[in-house]
Amino acid sequence: MNIETVWREEDGKRLAATLWRAGDGYRTISSAMLGGGIRTARWVLNAQVAGAYSRTDPAVHLAELAAAYGLEGPGVGMLTAASVSRTMRRDDEGVHVSATVGLRVPTWAAAPAGAPDPELAPLDGTSRPAWTPGTVNIVVAVPVPLDDAALVNAVVTATEAKTQALLEAGYPCTGTASDAVCVAAATGAEPEVFAGPRSTWGARIARAVHAAVHAGALDYTRYLDSRD
Template identity: 60%
Template sequence: MRMGTLLWRFGPGWRMISSAVLGGGIGPREWVLNAQVDKDYARTDPVEHLIEMGPGGPGVGMLTAAMVEHHTRAADGGVEVVATVGLGVPTWAAAPPGAVSEEAGRRPGTINIIVAVPVALCDAALVNAVMTVTEAKTQALIEAGFPCTGTASDAVCVAVREEGPQEPFGGPRSEWGARIARAVHRAVLDGALGWRGRAAGTARL
């Protein structure tokens, strides 16, 4: 069965920081692919698989067991966010040993977040932006009624412009960090509430 994909073509002129299996780290990237796979996905070559699905050239590739057709979007002051939210195996980051099975930890990321910021950020601000994304995600999950910080293998990608003055901060009280936080919070909250509604509907069948 062919699964869905979300492909965001940025083109040249963008720098990204990501935890994704393909194109992770910091560097110039031109696209982000968020590919849906079966919850029992067992390929041992995810990087090669994502390269096969991508458009070629430098990019970021993520896998998710969430249904990408139910992705959510939000924007704030020029920041744009796309999120896919699946909460089949929620967990606390500091869960005690054995609380999350090794199998669950190997599953494709189920909360994937892509953020586009129309200005340049220095490396430290990029790292700070990832922290801001994670904090806003956790706030949204708790507000949606999920006692967790996420799932065991969530992924994030923050894209910023290569050219222009570099913003020095990406924390939630900085100008651009605050916009990132609000947009991520909205997208993840909508995604979590939507996932809850679909899960409840399935349970009633």
């Protein structure tokens, strides 16, 4: 996975994005705003936005950015308020992972019904804020084909590894309320049918995601400490 970092000026800030120009031959499963679901994809874009992001059409915004970067054909696009220039990359026996980790509002997936969510708290005390982009975005590249069920299993495995890494890094949470993930699997051969954490490729996904997210969480802690 050859990822490049590009920069742009937006909302008065210099913002980074990572691009993976994968080309033909990949099938993706993603929760991303642009290119989500199961599909073929030629590229993956993870773009940083300002913390006070106020656009209500993130998919359109991502399509505009993709066009500006010369990305053609179907692809996957994600937004994050985390520092994309601090993206962590880890590999494990052919699996490649990149992760941006920002934990401004660590969140448990299951919370009591009706409990206030700090991610959705009004900015001015009276009105709901604009949509807040995800803060833990994960891209996984697997060099073998995965069938549909294995693709879903790979997302579960990556999510479990993410949560394990966050807990081990000292963050009592399962992630944030708007995390995104993309798993890209090669095409062209007989697909693998398993991607759980004890399968051959699932174990590699788990280790690579865990390593990237754990490193990103520790880096985020150092970043917070440096601001004190």
